[in-house]
Amino acid sequence: MRLSALELSVSLSGRKVLDGVSFDLEPGQVVGLLGPNGAGKSTLMRALAGLIETPQVRLGDRALSAMGSTERARKIAFLPQQRSIGWALAVEQVVMLGRIPWRGYGQIPSEADEAIAADAMRLLRVDGLAARPATELSGGEQARVLAARAVAQDTPFLIADEPASGLDPAHQISMMQAFRAVAAKGRCVLVSLHDLTLAARWCDRIIVLDGGRVAADGEPETVLNAALLQSVYGVTAHVARDGGKLVLAPLALSQARQP
Numbered sequence: 001m002r003l004s005a006l007e008l009s010v011s012l013s014g015r016k017v018l019d020g021v022s023f024d025l026e027p028g029q030v031v032g033l034l035g036p037n038g039a040g041k042s043t044l045m046r047a048l049a050g051l052i053e054t055p056q057v058r059l060g061d062r063a064l065s066a067m068g069s070t071e072r073a074r075k076i077a078f079l080p081q082q083r084s085i086g087w088a089l090a091v092e093q094v095v096m097l098g099r100i101p102w103r104g105y106g107q108i109p110s111e112a113d114e115a116i117a118a119d120a121m122r123l124l125r126v127d128g129l130a131a132r133p134a135t136e137l138s139g140g141e142q143a144r145v146l147a148a149r150a151v152a153q154d155t156p157f158l159i160a161d162e163p164a165s166g167l168d169p170a171h172q173i174s175m176m177q178a179f180r181a182v183a184a185k186g187r188c189v190l191v192s193l194h195d196l197t198l199a200a201r202w203c204d205r206i207i208v209l210d211g212g213r214v215a216a217d218g219e220p221e222t223v224l225n226a227a228l229l230q231s232v233y234g235v236t237a238h239v240a241r242d243g244g245k246l247v248l249a250p251l252a253l254s255q256a257r258q259p
């Protein structure tokens with residue numbers, strides 16, 4: 001099954017934020033969504049998650065907007081950019097909320113629900129926090145708990161908006177490893193990132209948005225290079241390799257495009 005944007009255009013408060021965006025998301029991949037602040041990444045992710053009504057997003061051969069909320073929640077999990085937890089629940093209860101689309105409100109979690117939630121907690125390294133009140137956790141811990149909740153939803157598509165921001169380097173890597181494990185089960189993860197090296201190392205495919213349009217789409221090797229970083233972000237960068245994988249370190253604002 002594919003999740004597709006078909007010439008997707010979105011205007012917000014009279015401003016065109018997305019302009020003719022087209023691509024398919026396919027199973028088994030981690031896809032990185034890159035682009036400068038304001039490029040339209042969150043808007044695109046919200047549209048792909050069904051939070052913006054449009055006939056231009058399709059799941060298989062159906063418009064996403066034609067699906068009911070439960071059916072959609074069994075297909076697509078969405079991890080928004082704002083990630084503070086307001087519910088005074090234990091971490092394991094927050095993660096278990098991800099199972100609601102599969103069992104309905106009020107029903108007792110099955111053994112399978114428990115096992116899926118426990119796996120998600122291990123994957124995001126929050127199993128040691130299971131009994132802690134979620135509201136008492138640090139920002140990065142809360143972010144990992146909400147990521148575990150999205151993984152526990154166990155959907156063919158997982159859309160995560162800047163999930164690595166605010167995480168320390170080890171947890172950034174373990175978050176990307178978790179997404180790779182999700183993709184290895186034949187699911188698709190779309191993840192927006194500002195860390196270029198993280199994107200290059202862990203993503204199978206990179207889509208770059210700039211000014212609401214797709215500026216590049218392909219394997220990290222072909223997409224991420226000094227010319228693209230200059231034209232899209234307006235920076236010069238050191239591009240190197242480690243173990244065959246790209247390492248990209250932005251160095252300075254380029255003369256061609258000062259903000």
Ligand SMILES: Nc1ncnc2c1ncn2[C@@H]1O[C@H](COP(=O)(O)OP(=O)(O)OP(=O)(O)O)[C@@H](O)[C@H]1O
Nearest residue numbers: 012013015017035036037038039040041042043044
């Ligand atoms: N409700 C809104 N009304 C008007 N304009 C909006 C609205 N929401 C977002 N925008 C504008 O749409 C553009 C894209 O915003 P969006 O949040 O999708 O960008 P982004 O690529 O996710 O940025 P960032 O990297 O900063 O998170 C921005 O210029 C923003 O100001």
